[in-house]
Amino acid sequence: MPSFDFSSFKITPFAILDILLLAIIIYQLYNLIRGTIAANIFIGLAIIYVLYFIVPESKMPLLAGILKKVADVGIIAVIVLFQQEIRRFLLLMGKNASLQRNKAWWRYFFGKVETEKNNYARIKPIIDACKSMKQTRTGALIVFAKYYDEQFYQNSCEVLDARISKRVLESIFQKNSPLHDGAVVIAENKIKSASCILPVTEKADLPAQFGLRHRAGIGVTEANDATAIIVSEETGEISYAKQGRIKMDISFAELEKLLNKDF
Numbered sequence: 001m002p003s004f005d006f007s008s009f010k011i012t013p014f015a016i017l018d019i020l021l022l023a024i025i026i027y028q029l030y031n032l033i034r035g036t037i038a039a040n041i042f043i044g045l046a047i048i049y050v051l052y053f054i055v056p057e058s059k060m061p062l063l064a065g066i067l068k069k070v071a072d073v074g075i076i077a078v079i080v081l082f083q084q085e086i087r088r089f090l091l092l093m094g095k096n097a098s099l100q101r102n103k104a105w106w107r108y109f110f111g112k113v114e115t116e117k118n119n120y121a122r123i124k125p126i127i128d129a130c131k132s133m134k135q136t137r138t139g140a141l142i143v144f145a146k147y148y149d150e151q152f153y154q155n156s157c158e159v160l161d162a163r164i165s166k167r168v169l170e171s172i173f174q175k176n177s178p179l180h181d182g183a184v185v186i187a188e189n190k191i192k193s194a195s196c197i198l199p200v201t202e203k204a205d206l207p208a209q210f211g212l213r214h215r216a217g218i219g220v221t222e223a224n225d226a227t228a229i230i231v232s233e234e235t236g237e238i239s240y241a242k243q244g245r246i247k248m249d250i251s252f253a254e255l256e257k258l259l260n261k262d263f
């Protein structure tokens, strides 16, 4: 049975750093899987590992043998079962480590006012399109991808590469348009694709009225470094998804603030 020799453990600055880093990693992982089915799988695996450590091999050889077999392939099972979560975790680390994409630094070096002025011009057509779609109760899902992962998006999308404009967005989501089903993906300051079928979230604790559009909006932000605007066809409400979480019924002022930060 594996064992950890606590007598050899000394409190040194490195040991404290070790514990702190492990705590941060566990906290981030917890944040990623909170409220998802993955959390239940994680608890199941944790129970197997705890049993593996406490079941005495000499007295209960059958159970101990089975637990050992499961524990031995544990790391492979973790990689297979938590593929999406590991991907999100690595994305999160890469995102935080990237100096160029850290806007605080970017603005410090290249000027805040200029960036915000340019940003408003980029955001305005999107907000105007949302205002009009809210009024006409036109369902829409607009994804803002930080990196346009061709493999991920192009498989299920219609490639456009169009300039962002209110009228283009409105025409895509208009009920008679052949592209209205699915999501629009905006990246690199362009409408890269439309009619995208995205992965839906597996979260179990979402409001009952959330259908596939909202679930896909949340799902894409779990699997990618992306945010999403969802306009509800039923209520006209605007929601905003980021990192697997959703803000419901937001105002246009709030939407502008969020886009300013994320887009």
Ligand SMILES: Nc1ncnc2c1ncn2[C@@H]1O[C@H](COP(=O)(O)OP(=O)(O)OP(=O)(O)O)[C@@H](O)[C@H]1O
Residues within 6 Å of the ligand: 139, 140, 141, 180, 181, 182, 183, 196, 197, 198, 199, 200, 209, 210, 211, 212, 213, 214, 215, 216, 231, 232, 233, 234, 235
């Ligand atoms: N996997 C998916 N990826 C992208 N879009 C999807 C996906 N599944 C469904 N949709 C879009 O969502 C629409 C169906 O929305 P549904 O009514 O289930 O969602 P909802 O969350 O209840 O939103 P609403 O409030 O607009 O009704 C489909 O017509 C399609 O355009």
